[in-house]
Amino acid sequence: MKIVEMQVTPIALGDPPLLNAAGLHAPYALRTVVELVTDNGLRGVAEVPGSSAFARAIEQAREVVIGADPLNWHALKGKVAAHCGTKSARIDDATPWNHGAYVQVLSALNVACLDLMGRAFNVTVAALLGGVLRERVPYSAYLFYKHEGAGGELGFGTDPRATGWAAARQAAALDPDGIVNQARAVVREFGFKSIKLKGGVFEPAQEIAAMKALREAFGPGVPLRIDPNARWSVETSIKAGRELEGVLEYLEDPTSGQEGMAAVRRALTTPLATNMCTTSFEDLPGSVRLGSEDIILTDHHFWGGLNAAMELAAHCRTFGRGVSMHSNNHGGISLAAMTHLGAAMPNLSFALDTHYPWQWEDVIVGGRLRIEDGCVALPKGPGLGVELDRAALARAHENFRRCGLKDRDDAFEMRKKIPGWKFQSMCW
Amino acid sequence: MKIVEMQVTPIALGDPPLLNAAGLHAPYALRTVVELVTDNGLRGVAEVPGSSAFARAIEQAREVVIGADPLNWHALKGKVAAHCGTKSARIDDATPWNHGAYVQVLSALNVACLDLMGRAFNVTVAALLGGVLRERVPYSAYLFYKHEGAGGELGFGTDPRATGWAAARQAAALDPDGIVNQARAVVREFGFKSIKLKGGVFEPAQEIAAMKALREAFGPGVPLRIDPNARWSVETSIKAGRELEGVLEYLEDPTSGQEGMAAVRRALTTPLATNMCTTSFEDLPGSVRLGSEDIILTDHHFWGGLNAAMELAAHCRTFGRGVSMHSNNHGGISLAAMTHLGAAMPNLSFALDTHYPWQWEDVIVGGRLRIEDGCVALPKGPGLGVELDRAALARAHENFRRCGLKDRDDAFEMRKKIPGWKFQSMCW
Numbered sequence: 001m002k003i004v005e006m007q008v009t010p011i012a013l014g015d016p017p018l019l020n021a022a023g024l025h026a027p028y029a030l031r032t033v034v035e036l037v038t039d040n041g042l043r044g045v046a047e048v049p050g051s052s053a054f055a056r057a058i059e060q061a062r063e064v065v066i067g068a069d070p071l072n073w074h075a076l077k078g079k080v081a082a083h084c085g086t087k088s089a090r091i092d093d094a095t096p097w098n099h100g101a102y103v104q105v106l107s108a109l110n111v112a113c114l115d116l117m118g119r120a121f122n123v124t125v126a127a128l129l130g131g132v133l134r135e136r137v138p139y140s141a142y143l144f145y146k147h148e149g150a151g152g153e154l155g156f157g158t159d160p161r162a163t164g165w166a167a168a169r170q171a172a173a174l175d176p177d178g179i180v181n182q183a184r185a186v187v188r189e190f191g192f193k194s195i196k197l198k199g200g201v202f203e204p205a206q207e208i209a210a211m212k213a214l215r216e217a218f219g220p221g222v223p224l225r226i227d228p229n230a231r232w233s234v235e236t237s238i239k240a241g242r243e244l245e246g247v248l249e250y251l252e253d254p255t256s257g258q259e260g261m262a263a264v265r266r267a268l269t270t271p272l273a274t275n276m277c278t279t280s281f282e283d284l285p286g287s288v289r290l291g292s293e294d295i296i297l298t299d300h301h302f303w304g305g306l307n308a309a310m311e312l313a314a315h316c317r318t319f320g321r322g323v324s325m326h327s328n329n330h331g332g333i334s335l336a337a338m339t340h341l342g343a344a345m346p347n348l349s350f351a352l353d354t355h356y357p358w359q360w361e362d363v364i365v366g367g368r369l370r371i372e373d374g375c376v377a378l379p380k381g382p383g384l385g386v387e388l389d390r391a392a393l394a395r396a397h398e399n400f401r402r403c404g405l406k407d408r409d410d411a412f413e414m415r416k417k418i419p420g421w422k423f424q425s426m427c428w
Numbered sequence: 429m430k431i432v433e434m435q436v437t438p439i440a441l442g443d444p445p446l447l448n449a450a451g452l453h454a455p456y457a458l459r460t461v462v463e464l465v466t467d468n469g470l471r472g473v474a475e476v477p478g479s480s481a482f483a484r485a486i487e488q489a490r491e492v493v494i495g496a497d498p499l500n501w502h503a504l505k506g507k508v509a510a511h512c513g514t515k516s517a518r519i520d521d522a523t524p525w526n527h528g529a530y531v532q533v534l535s536a537l538n539v540a541c542l543d544l545m546g547r548a549f550n551v552t553v554a555a556l557l558g559g560v561l562r563e564r565v566p567y568s569a570y571l572f573y574k575h576e577g578a579g580g581e582l583g584f585g586t587d588p589r590a591t592g593w594a595a596a597r598q599a600a601a602l603d604p605d606g607i608v609n610q611a612r613a614v615v616r617e618f619g620f621k622s623i624k625l626k627g628g629v630f631e632p633a634q635e636i637a638a639m640k641a642l643r644e645a646f647g648p649g650v651p652l653r654i655d656p657n658a659r660w661s662v663e664t665s666i667k668a669g670r671e672l673e674g675v676l677e678y679l680e681d682p683t684s685g686q687e688g689m690a691a692v693r694r695a696l697t698t699p700l701a702t703n704m705c706t707t708s709f710e711d712l713p714g715s716v717r718l719g720s721e722d723i724i725l726t727d728h729h730f731w732g733g734l735n736a737a738m739e740l741a742a743h744c745r746t747f748g749r750g751v752s753m754h755s756n757n758h759g760g761i762s763l764a765a766m767t768h769l770g771a772a773m774p775n776l777s778f779a780l781d782t783h784y785p786w787q788w789e790d791v792i793v794g795g796r797l798r799i800e801d802g803c804v805a806l807p808k809g810p811g812l813g814v815e816l817d818r819a820a821l822a823r824a825h826e827n828f829r830r831c832g833l834k835d836r837d838d839a840f841e842m843r844k845k846i847p848g849w850k851f852q853s854m855c856w
Contacts, residue, residue, distance in 0.1 A: 071551060072559030074774055121549040123499060130735065131500030281746045288716055307558065314739040315746060318709045346502055 001120060003068050005037035008058050010050050011396035012403045013361045014152020015329055016169060018144040021200030021229035022423060023410030027155045028403045029329035029355075033363060033393065034058065034108040036116060038070060044116035045388060046108040047333035048301050052406045057101035058108065060084050070113040071120070073307065077106060103280070103304045110305025111337050111384070118383030125337070125384050129310055129344035136375035137342035138351040140225070141192035142327065143182050144358070145201045147417070148172035152361070152399075165189035169358065175206065176213040183214055186357055192374040194223040194249065194351045200231035204240045204428040215247050223249035223351075228426075230256035230276050234263050236428040241268040249350070250295055250324075253277065256425075258292035265291060273297055275326035281312070288319050295322035295349065298341075301334070302326070306341050313345050325352035331396075332356075332364040335376060336384040339369075343378045363393040429548060431496050433465035436486050438478050439824035440831045441789045442580020443757055444597060446572040449628030449657035450851060451838030455583045456831045457757035457783075461791060461821065462486065462536040464544060466498060472544035473816060474536040475761035476729050480834045485529035486536065488512050498541040499548070501735065505534060531708070531732045538733025539765050539812070546811030553765070553812050557738055557772035564803035565770035566779040568653070569620035570755065571610050572786070573629045575845070576600040580789075580827075593617035597786065603634065604641040611642055614785055619801040622651040622677065622779045628659035632668045632856040643675050651677035651779075656854075658684035658704050662691050664856040669696040677778070678723055678752075681705065684853075686720035693719060701725055703754035709740070716747050723750035723777065726769075729762070730754070734769050741773050753780035759824075760784075760792040764812040767797075767804045791821040 012028035019025075030050030037043050048054060064079040084102060114125045126132045149156035150170040158170040168185030172178060183195055195214060199207040207226060214224055230253045232240060237254035241264060244251065252273040255264055261277045271294035278287040278296055280303070287293065296316055300309040316323045323345060325338060335356050342352055351374065362368045365387040369376055379385025414421045440456035447453075458478030465471050476482060492507040512530060542553045554560045577584035578598040586598040596613030600606060611623055623642055627635040639654050646652075658681045660668060665682035669692060672679065680701040683692055689705045699722035706715040706724055708731070715721065724744055728737040744751045751773060753766060763784050770780050779802065790796045793815040797804055807813025842849045 069559075071555050074559035074561050074772060076559075078561070078774070121551075123549075127499050131497075131502035131504075133502050133506070281742075284746050285716070285748075288713070311739065311742040314709075314742060318712050318743060320713075344502060346506070 001042070001070055001116070002039045003036050003065055003070055004039045006062055006065050007035040007037070008055070009033040009035075009393060009397050010055065010400045011331075011363060011393065012050070012400040012405065013329065013331055013359050013396060014150070016151035016358055017147040017149040017156060018198070018358065019146055019201045020144070020198050020410060021231040023412070023414030023421065024147070024417060025151070025329070025410060026405055026408070026413045027151045028399060028405055029359065030400065030405055030408060031329075031331055031334075032058070032108070033333065033388070034112055035388070036065070036070060036109070036112040038116060042116050042119050044070065044112035044114070044119065044383065045333055045386070046111035046115065046337070047331055048104045048108045049328055049408070050400070051101070051408065053101040054104050057084060057105045061105050061109070065109065070116040073110060073113055076109060076113065080105060080109065103302055106304040106308070107301045110307060111300065114306055115383035122382050124378065124380070124382065125306065125340040126343040126378060129306055129340065132343045132378060133346060134343055135378050137339045137378065138193065138375050139354045139371060140194040140196050140351040140374075141183060141186045141190070142353055142355055142357070143179055143186070143195060143197045144173070145179070145198070146173050165357065166360070176210040179210045180213050180217045183217065190357060190371040190374060192351075194225070194374070196225040196227060196252075196353060198229070199226045200228035200426070204228070204232060204236055204426060208240055208243045211244055211247055225250050225252055225273070227252035228254050230254070231426050233425055233427045234260050236426055237264040238267040239428060241270055245270055252297070258283070258286045258290045261292040262290040265293065271295055271322070273324060275299060284315055284319075293321065295324050297324050297326035297353070299326040300337060300341055301328070306337060309341055310345065313347055317347050322349035323347050324350035327353040327355050329355045329359060331359065332362045332369045333384065333386055335369050336379050336386045339376045339378055340384060361392070361396060363389055363396050365389045429470070429498055429544070430467045431464050431493055431498055432467045434490055434493050435463040435465070436483070437461045437463075437821060437825050438483065438828045439791060439821065440478070440828040440833065441757065441759055441787050441824060442578070444579035444786055445575040445577040445584060446626070446786065447574055447629045448572070448626050448838060449659040451840070451842030451849065452575070452845060453579070453757070453838060454833055454836070454841045455579045456827060456833055457787065458828065458833055458836060459757075459759055459762075460486070460536070461761065461816070462540055463816070464493070464498060464537070464540040466544060470544050470547050472498065472540035472542070472547065472811065473761055473814070474539035474543065474765070475759055476532045476536045477756055477836070478828070479529070479836065481529040482532050485512060485533045489533050489537070493537065498544040501538060501541055504537060504541065508533060508537065531730055534732040534736070535729045538735060539728065542734055543811035550810045552806065552808070552810065553734065553768040554771040554806060557734055557768065560771045560806060561774060562771055563806050565767045565806065566621065566803050567782045567799060568622040568624050568779040568802075569611060569614045569618070570781055570783055570785070571607055571614070571623060571625045572601065573607070573626070574601050593785065594788070604638040607638045608641050608645045611645065618785060618799040620779075621802045622653070624653040624655060624680075624781060626657070627654045628656035628854070632656070632660060632664055632854060636668055636671045639672055639675055653678050653680055653701070655680035656682050658682070659854050661853055661855045662688050664854055665692040666695040667856060669698055673698055680725070686711070686714045686718045689720040690718040693721065699723055699750070701752060703727060712743055712747075721749065723752050725752050725754035725781070727754040728765060728769055729756070734765060737769055738773065741775055745775050750777035751775050752778035755781040755783050757783045757787060759787065760790045760797045761812065761814055763797050763804060764807050764814045767806055768812065771806045789820070789824065791817055791824050793817045
């Protein structure tokens with residue numbers, strides 16, 4: 001089997017004005033769909049974040065992708081490394097939500113090759129990752145402080161006809177009450193059994209109040225997490241963490257760097273999770289030496305693919321780290337890949353993060369994947385178990401073309417609302 | 429696909445009177461052939477060491493093996509762990525050449541399942557491990573001090589008609605000259621490009637002399653290794669290691685324990701390798717903390733299978749360890765599995781160990797696998813690419829029955845030659 005064609009389609013999916021430490025989400029989330037076509041007519045697909053760095057890097061890889069055997073991942077990975085370099089790409093273009101184009105190229109190719117293998121052998125990607133341990137993979141609700149607005153074409157506008165979660169999704173949530181209302185709506189719609197709040201937006205006291213309000217509203221049976229995206233100083237993290245002892249399942253990236261995280265971890269009994277201080281295999285020795293976190297949030301888009309995410313899970317077993325999963329905005333192809341990974345990972349300790357409820361569009365046949373009782377059922381069918389809807393893909397690509405965005409820049413979006421806004425570390 | 433039958437066949441392969449730190453090889457090496465048969469008529473095979481502990485453990489596992497899906501390794505592994513326990517088996521029955529029956533049960537099942545998967549999908553096991561990086565896998569010559577004798581039915585006797593390597597294989601080698609002669613014969617026959625000596629048999633001065641004689645005979649282009657099987661004290665290891673600086677590619681397990689190895693490692697520039705101080709995933713945190721070795725010798729029989737050996741390789745990449753491979757006496761099924769692993773492992777840093785030239789019998793169709801230019805060509809054909817020769821298997825099983833051995837006991841064999849012999853640490 002040989003890869004004879006690679007199609008790269010940048011798309012934009014409508015996204016509400018969600019707030020985070022880095023600023024504000026634009027009205028569209030950028031993604032890229034990568035398809036590999038083989039000489040025997042099979043087609044494998046993957047989805048990764050959209051960025052101009054990724055667009056350049058995947059084109060640079062094209063020369064070694066065409067002609068490669070999708071059944072020989074080691075060989076293809078080696079060719080990409082030799083052809084495109086590794087470290088330089090990672091260091092040059094990494095941002096807090098983009099760990100470098102090189103690992104994303106590997107991720108896109110790895111997922112599409114696994115999809116091809118699954119189709120060739122008539123088995124699921126989860127089977128190729130070692131076997132299905134759970135048919136239903138648990139996800140966590142993902143709350144955001146947000147401005148009023150639907151996103152997409154409506155931007156900061158709202159659709160008055162919306163009801164249920166669609167209405168709640170466009171509502172503002174700028175204080176603890178707003179967050180609790182958002183949580184009630186998203187839990188009612190999807191049945192989530194655990195809840196995460198994207199923090200690092202307002203002063204820590206308000207975010208602590210929001211977590212306590214969530215605990216009050218949902219009781220101790222619903223695990224809670226908050227992620228201030230490393231916006232807190234070490235001292236603030238310890239003070240806030242102490243306020244939240246007993247309230248949180250885990251505290252995600254309160255502060256930056258492995259040393260800072262390790263200092264916070266020594267001061268708290270609440271477990272610390274990260275997708276910011278330990279984000280690559282190169283970071284694992286430092287993590288082990290310093291003891292920077294209890295839980296590593298894998299993300300196959302940023303660790304180089306699904307096989308690499310399974311390798312990370314093996315490291316976590318060896319070194320006593322739990323595993324959970326990070327998410328950016330994404331569509332159904334990514335959700336399918338995340339679900340295969342979650343189905344196959346022996347040491348999946350926690351419900352996974354997903355932004356999926358914030359989107360309403362998708363590019364797969366049958367429309368959006370369903371989240372029920374907080375779980376996504378492992379897609380059946382060979383490979384990832386999803387098929388591209390060509391008309392929907394064309395519409396999403398047209399959205400990409402029209403929206404004019406090439407790269408995610410949450411600070412730029414934020415400055416449209418608050419001129420001069422810039423990221424600042426928070427002390428409390 | 430479901431496993432409907434498991435056949436376990438203990439076999440004995442003739443083995444010459446090789447010396448090592450633990451004593452003397454018996455005239456037969458004990459192995460076990462495990463076959464899994466599926467409801468659609470496929471048959472997967474594996475080979476592991478033979479022992480009464482393994483025989484008990486695999487029978488204990490039978491109840492969860494029958495009915496299991498060979499395409500779902502994670503589920504089968506979980507069932508075996510739940511049914512048979514893990515740690516207890518490892519601790520109870522581990523010896524220097526037997527890291528516990530539990531990991532060997534996992535290894536047998538994992539290899540046989542991969543063989544089944546390969547046959548089901550019509551691909552090689554190496555492809556299922558991530559893809560073939562080399563079609564020819566390099567092995568190292570493996571020299572032994574030995575008494576005169578052919579092993580097998582001849583025991584300490586010799587076959588006067590033998591020529592070439594078959595004649596050299598039955599010759600005594602009890603001093604540096606004997607070792608150099610053995611090396612010349614085995615290199616002439618198989619074209620090995622690197623050479624290992626099993627040490628820990630005679631006083632360190634003689635073994636150092638043997639290594640220097642090998643260097644003199646083969647020149648600096650042939651990498652050399654010695655493995656005293658942890659029989660040297662830390663001080664002896666440092667003294668001997670200093671004598672051999674510049675002579676060795678690596679020094680394998682000069683002394684026992686991660687602390688001891690770390691102390692030796694700090695004193696030498698020669699890299700240290702181990703299959704004795706870091707032998708399981710549980711040992712890796714200590715290895716990282718103490719810096720006990722430079723190279724880990726994987727062995728899929730003792731790390732729980734081929735997927736686990738690939739996970740070990742990933743750990744080695746992350747923590748700056750090289751990878752080479754340990755070997756016990758084995759037949760062609762194990763050699764095929766080792767070769768698939770060697771073909772697929774991205775960070776294979778060294779030629780692999782194999783005892784294979786010391787045997788002359790096998791249980792696979794077509795007779796023994798060939799070693800040419802020091803390499804074994806990756807077997808073609810689906811799965812492991814080897815088929816059982818039923819008549820040869822029956823003969824090897826009959827040998828097992830007749831020879832009366834149930835467990836390897838090199839000290840017991842040694843005491844037949846030297847009454848009262850027992851293992852002692854060596855100081856020099």
